[in-house]
Amino acid sequence: MASVAAVEEHDAANANDHANCRALGQILDRVGDKWTVMVVGTLSRGPLRFNSIMREIGAVSHRMLTLTLRALERDGMVTRTAYATIPPKVEYELTVLGRSLIDPLRILSAWAVENQPTIESARRQFDDATGQREIVKA
Amino acid sequence: MASVAAVEEHDAANANDHANCRALGQILDRVGDKWTVMVVGTLSRGPLRFNSIMREIGAVSHRMLTLTLRALERDGMVTRTAYATIPPKVEYELTVLGRSLIDPLRILSAWAVENQPTIESARRQFDDATGQREIVKA
Numbered sequence: 579m580a581s582v583a584a585v586e587e588h589d590a591a592n593a594n595d596h597a598n599c600r601a602l603g604q605i606l607d608r609v610g611d612k613w614t615v616m617v618v619g620t621l622s623r624g625p626l627r628f629n630s631i632m633r634e635i636g637a638v639s640h641r642m643l644t645l646t647l648r649a650l651e652r653d654g655m656v657t658r659t660a661y662a663t664i665p666p667k668v669e670y671e672l673t674v675l676g677r678s679l680i681d682p683l684r685i686l687s688a689w690a691v692e693n694q695p696t697i698e699s700a701r702r703q704f705d706d707a708t709g710q711r712e713i714v715k716a
Numbered sequence: 717m718a719s720v721a722a723v724e725e726h727d728a729a730n731a732n733d734h735a736n737c738r739a740l741g742q743i744l745d746r747v748g749d750k751w752t753v754m755v756v757g758t759l760s761r762g763p764l765r766f767n768s769i770m771r772e773i774g775a776v777s778h779r780m781l782t783l784t785l786r787a788l789e790r791d792g793m794v795t796r797t798a799y800a801t802i803p804p805k806v807e808y809e810l811t812v813l814g815r816s817l818i819d820p821l822r823i824l825s826a827w828a829v830e831n832q833p834t835i836e837s838a839r840r841q842f843d844d845a846t847g848q849r850e851i852v853k854a
Contacts, residue, residue, distance in 0.1 A: 605828035605835070607750055654838025675834055682824045689820045690743035696813055697743070700792025 608653060613638055613646040615683055618672065621656065622680045625671035655679065746791060751776060751784040753821055756810065759794065760818045763809035793817065 608614065613635075620626065620634045632643055647670055650656035655676035661667040672680075746752065751773075758764065758772045770781055785808055788794035793814035799805040810818075 605824075605832065609824075609828075612745055652839055652842040653835050654842070655835075675831060675838070678831065679827060682820075682827045685823055686743075686747075686820045689817060690747075693813060693816065694743065697791050697793075700813070701790055704790040704792070 608649065609679060609683075611646070613642055614650065615687075617643070617646050617650060618655070618676060618679055618683060619687075621670060621672045621676070625659075625669045627667065627669055631670065650676065746787065747817060747821075749784070751780055752788065753825075755781070755784050755788060756793070756814060756817055756821060757825075759808060759810045759814070763797075763807045765805065765807055769808065788814065 609618075616635045616638070617631060620631050626634070628643070628647075631647075632638060632640070635643070638646075647656060647658070651658050653675075655673055657671050657673055659669045659671070661669070747756075754773045754776070755769060758769050764772070766781070766785075769785075770776060770778070773781070776784075785794060785796070789796050791813075793811055795809050795811055797807045797809070799807070
């Protein structure tokens with residue numbers, strides 16, 4: 579598993595941090611997008627049709643989901659299969675490459691869930707200290 | 717370690733995937749930013765002054781680095797310490813929270829480095845197939 583290897587090769591990775599950083603930066607421009615993350619998370623449970631993905635995610639627009647799925651297809655992370663039924667049926671499914679992204683995103687996801695309260699409290703403290711707090715009172 | 721816990725709680729996590737997804741989406745809007753990733757990577761080796769961070773990262777503008785460091789400070793991931801020396805010295809350092817992000821980003825980084833050639837080749841194939849390839853010839 580790549581993630582275990584990454585931790586085990588911790589020391590070796592130190593030397594390559596800069597190269598890793600740049601590669602990660604480029605890839606994060608794509609996979610760091612919130613809709614990409616949600617689509618990969620939704621498809622992690624199996625292939626789905628467009629409308630099912632849309633329903634699962636909830637707050638995504640038709641256009642945004644179309645763009646996200648097309649970008650994922652272009653990156654080789656999702657396959658789009660059209661069935662010649664009436665009405666026509668189109669299914670989206672993670673490829674092996676797409677599935678390999680599930681674990682790294684889950685680890686980052688666990689970090690986000692665990693630390694969200696800390697981050698939010700740090701933000702409030704910072705805004706109080708710098709006087710930039712938004713006035714929410716009625 | 718949060719990352720190991722995340723993998724072990726794989727099944728429990730399935731049930732919470734949707735909540736995780738949303739929290740991750742919000743956090744990724746911040747930490748998924750390429751400059752944030754590079755700053756955290758650069759500071760992972762220890763505290764640094766502004767100009768040193770800038771030199772390490774290379775292609776970042778003064779303004780973008782200022783904004784990124786301030787956002788990280790607001791999120792409680794970086795401390796900014798000013799020393800009353802002549803000339804004044806300001807050092808940036810990862811907090812405990814900031815340091816806890818290093819491993820998740822390193823795992824994602826290892827994924828990015830490992831799969832970048834595959835993604836690039838998938839893109840070329842997709843563009844050839846859909847006729848959207850950019851003309852690079854002279």
